Amino acid sequence: MIPFNIPLRVEKEINYIQQVLNNKKISGDGEFTKRCHEWLERNFQAKKALLTTSCTHALEMAALLLDIQEGDEVIMPSYTFVSTANAFVLRGAKIVFVDVRPDTMNIDETKIEAAITERTKVILPVHYAGVSCEMDMIMELAERYNLFVVEDAAQGVMSKYKGKALGTIGHLGAYSFHETKNYSCGEGGALLINDDRFIERSEIIREKGTNRSRFLRGQVDKYSWVDVGSSYLPSELNAAMLLAQLEQAEKVNEQRKLLWETYYRLLKLLDLELQDVPEHCEANGHLFYMKTADLQERTTLIDYLSRHEVYAAFHYVPLHTSEAGKKFSVFSGEDQYTTMESERLLRLPMYYSLSIKEVEMICELIHRFYEGVRS
Ligand SMILES: *Cc1c(COP(=O)(O)O)cnc(C)c1O
Numbered sequence: 565m566i567p568f569n570i571p572l573r574v575e576k577e578i579n580y581i582q583q584v585l586n587n588k589k590i591s592g593d594g595e596f597t598k599r600c601h602e603w604l605e606r607n608f609q610a611k612k613a614l615l616t617t618s619c620t621h622a623l624e625m626a627a628l629l630l631d632i633q634e635g636d637e638v639i640m641p642s643y644t645f646v647s648t649a650n651a652f653v654l655r656g657a658k659i660v661f662v663d664v665r666p667d668t669m670n671i672d673e674t675k676i677e678a679a680i681t682e683r684t685k686v687i688l689p690v691h692y693a694g695v696s697c698e699m700d701m702i703m704e705l706a707e708r709y710n711l712f713v714v715e716d717a718a719q720g721v722m723s724k725y726k727g728k729a730l731g732t733i734g735h736l737g738a739y740s741f742h743e744t745k746n747y748s749c750g751e752g753g754a755l756l757i758n759d760d761r762f763i764e765r766s767e768i769i770r771e772k773g774t775n776r777s778r779f780l781r782g783q784v785d786k787y788s789w790v791d792v793g794s795s796y797l798p799s800e801l802n803a804a805m806l807l808a809q810l811e812q813a814e815k816v817n818e819q820r821k822l823l824w825e826t827y828y829r830l831l832k833l834l835d836l837e838l839q840d841v842p843e844h845c846e847a848n849g850h851l852f853y854m855k856t857a858d859l860q861e862r863t864t865l866i867d868y869l870s871r872h873e874v875y876a877a878f879h880y881v882p883l884h885t886s887e888a889g890k891k892f893s894v895f896s897g898e899d900q901y902t903t904m905e906s907e908r909l910l911r912l913p914m915y916y917s918l919s920i921k922e923v924e925m926i927c928e929l930i931h932r933f934y935e936g937v938r939s
Contacts, residue, residue: 565873566922570915571743574812580804592797593780596804603810604754608729610737612757614770615803616796619718619740619753623651625796626714626736626755628769629762630686632657639679640688640716641671642882642895642902648690648716649883649893658683659893661884664692666901667840669853669909673698673705679896680709689734690716694746694850695841696725699733706734714738718753721746722817724846735759741806746820746850746916747813749806752798769793816916820849826920827852827912830927834934837908853879854930855908861937862910868933874926877911 604613634656642661689697713734720730731737741752767777773793
């Protein structure tokens, strides 16, 4: 049996978690949280990294930091996870969806400008499958129209765009360490702050609207309520598990890329449409997808694979077609690809402990499936 996902486990987790229990400092912002911050800042050249309880919460922090008000507009793809939109809807924003490119399933950068209005505040690129959006053009647009860029890099940890780590290019970036992602602590995330203007306030918002971080550094002699905020910091137990995984990130990333390349090479022989990684992007093998002819072929293939105990999965149902999406969002321009391409997209098993042999076996099954379909 080959499941769709198995969460990453590494040896040192237990050891680090034991240290937390011995230290008797289990709440947030202890030694392990600090070490995670340092690791992220050093390895990704980030100005400031703050662990959060989820990527959802990192995005909520971004909406608070950017002072999103009732009626402000946020531009994003409809082909994404609910949290990308919800974090801003919670502040009263109107979501403006832009179509995706069929080759990467990322927001089509050439269609963003037409969606900008006087109310637009934020462009929110989602780096689907850990493959970067066209950040040069997005940053240039943001500068020209005086907008902020928040990167949803939930799937993009260890990926790069022209040599820069995803999440460090926009004003703010958000990572996820949920168990379905490349590195995880069950539930967790991080906010990357790449603009000095937001650094001090980000610590306050994350600590219930207090200046507790400054107090802990000895910069003020007591801490008090200074701003809006919530509790966005994870416990040391989560940080300990995460640090153990981050320390193995290079090795894990190489293995995932190898699995990804094996899928790509073997399925390319079938002339299927596969995920493209543009030349100037370095991806992290977060997920592997192929496209079927249509929805019906995808359903048949999912059934076929599951009868052989291989579990494949479709992905997002476009947000603008959902019940809440109809209330809180509009689609700018034409839905040329979002709905059609999302119905054809199929994700194959992808996780660190998957073997090359298993990938070969899955590809062999898919070859056999298409021999049947095409004959
Ligand atoms: C996983 C994911 C999220 C949410 O991450 P959580 O850590 O579970 O809150 C947000 N956006 C995208 C694109 C994701 O893949």
